[in-house]
Amino acid sequence: MQKIIIIGNGIAGITAARHIRKNSNDQVTVISGETDHFFSRTALMYIYMGHMTYENTKPYEDWFWKKNRIELKRAWVTSIDSDQKQVNFDGGEVMKYDKLILATGSQSNKFGWPGQDLNGVQGLYSYQDLELMEENTRGIDRAVIIGGGLIGVEMAEMLHSRHIPVTYLIREKHFWDNMLPQEEATLIDRHLYKHGIDLRQETELEEILDDGNGKVKAVKTKSGEVIECQFVGLTVGVHPNIGLVKDSKIETDRGILVDAYLQTNIQDVYAIGDCAQLKNPPPHRRAIEAVWYAGRMMGETVAQTITGHKTEYNPGVWFNSAKFFDIEYQNYGIVLPQCPEDSASFYWECDDHEKCIKIIYKKGTLEVQGVNLFGIRNRHEVWDRWLNEKRTLDYIINHLPEANFDPEFYKHWEGEIQEKFNEEFPDKKIGVRKKGLLEKIIS
Template sequence: MTYVIIGNGIASLGAIDGIRKYDRINPITVIGLENTAAYGKPLTSYLLAGRINPEGMSLRTDNYYKNKDVSLKLATQITHIDLENRVLSTSCGDKIPYTKLLIATGGKPYVPDVKGVEGDGVYNFTDAKDAYRLIDSVKDLKRAVVIGGGLIGLKAAESLYNRGVEVAVIESGERILHLAYDAEAAGLISRRVESAGMPVRCGVRGEQIVRDKSGKLRGILLNDKSFLEADAIVIAIGVVSRIRLAEQAGLAVDKGIVVDDNMFTGADGVYAAGDVAQARDVIFDKDKVVPVWSNAYTQGYYAGRNMAGNNSKYPGTMSMSSISFFGLPTISVGEVNPDLENTDYEIYTFFDEPKQSYRKLVFKREQLVGYVLVGDIDFAGMYTSFIKFKFKVDSQTRKRLSEGEPDVLMWPDDFFNKAWNPES
């Protein structure tokens, strides 16, 4: 028995832990495209901002891999998966056999259709190497434009700002953070960002990156014919799943690799997890790719358990974003932008602009299915528990939750009975 994991991110660590819970004997090989062991990609912006050092990016010590009997093959690209013979091919011509395989290749940066995007002065912002490139260049940067008003884009912009760079953000949508937050929360965050001195322009997109005759970057021309001067352009729109290997192998793919509740792809011995996997979403009750760090680890963990022969159903993905912008803490979980014409939904909001505090709770029938907190996030964990365990809440409980007073005593008695008497 040989376990092979393609990808060396948080999902791979989950898989290692899952496998080793039930199989401490058979070897594991982890193949990574980057020349580094697993690190925290959400920490990339903190690395760029200078708030952590490179060592602080590591998720595990070298002893972790040794103690788990894991062989690392770094700076290695897999070019083909032979499902029939259970063999992987590398770009160097090597052949790597497997008995059980996990595809955890993650995501790759989405690159917009902008003229001149291929060239000096343009950076992606997904991997640690992107941050290192920017750190090496930041001493020569006066102005930068970040393309993308989502979570990644705003944190990249804030990190450059903290390095003393003048930064502007452009977003093609009507507002920033349109996927993770609602309009009110996004507006509050946008005003916080702009008050710090970082302009945000929505409803515009880049048409052409402009360079002088020597090739030096001068700025970016927008579709409204305005021009933003810049010494660097940072593309931080988001990621799309790396599904090429799976497609070539003949696995079922959609937005990501299609898996069942065991993270199984349908091909003998082959599983998928992390940003490349399209798994069940517990709130929307359908399969989705949700590129959230905690989900990736959990998916990997359950994939590993199943690879080791323990039949374990993945409990499901939950959309979640928790991040601060210029010191303003925020969190968004679940369905926060419901169809307002659907009478199944009931929405409660609280907004205190001077205190920069916002709370929104979304109920569907008798369950909390989503919430947004900005400013005061102390009870986030409690709200999340109501969503995760799908507690039914009556009108009185909904009112107390909406007033910002969640309490464990609101949990149903049946939940406590099962917790204390699991065999009952």
């Protein structure tokens, strides 16, 4: 029986633990200094907003771990000795392992701004960050958020829920336009304005000003404007949390380097989730993918290898999802901010400017490469199948109702999308779905 240690109790580490237990009787210990139990990190914002309690964010009851013989240890690991195959704790304790899985997650970025370490300035990643935000935003008059990413918009929604005015500084022309094409980025700009967010495009932070007592009193932009505030959210992305292995023999770059089996350069040491960096990522995936879905798949994969079924990490079609206030977002496949020269896009936007679909396809063949969906829910398994089967734009538009996942009494928009397609591709006219019935087109 192997002794397996997993450092980190996020989605990657816990998925690995669960699947190791399913496949073996190995001894499994999960170590985390953050919390006693696994919780849904993406739900942190809802605790702050009063929609959930911390207990509500735990997918498994507290008895689950003992029943399934998964040991949980609340502690901070300070170093790893791969020669002795042991981890060292901050209190001097050591623990031996046969196999070690590193699932240490991410850390919030900082870029050396003057004042970035003042009281009232923080990122949002861990449960401790949430507790700090609760303390830092109590009784404040205004907040400033720096950085146009997913964590930033979540923080804006959190503050907005407590009626705290928010000024949101992004250096780009539109929100998240390093990831989104202009139409979608502009749609989110409008939605943020609608919710009263003071969005400042093409505005960069110069420094964070001290009130004289070590607390933030304002930010100064590179244009010289001073914006008074008592809280600054630094949401300029995250980076792999690899401090634990920096002084070890484990190879790192931006993340902990792993091969196709998620193993490091050290025998019996693996890395998964946000902290892992693939040495040779598949052509359609990035070397580091700090998303929930990738962490879960890595956890499942490494569990197979560790329990005797050597398995390469094969993440398949890229998928991501998020929420921008009221607008849900889904992305399948590859949709770049700038459409490649050999490709084109089909775009439909609803009259309310809060729902849209963009499909990227190859010129000539019409083979679909990826899709962005805003305000419309589609089924993951359907889009995954279409992209793996290399379906064409006309095929997908014709079968679009099959993917719809909106609730029963929601209005469905496939008919309008199909009509737009017929306008742009009159030589490929398809049937139009209206009010649940397929109306044949009479040429």
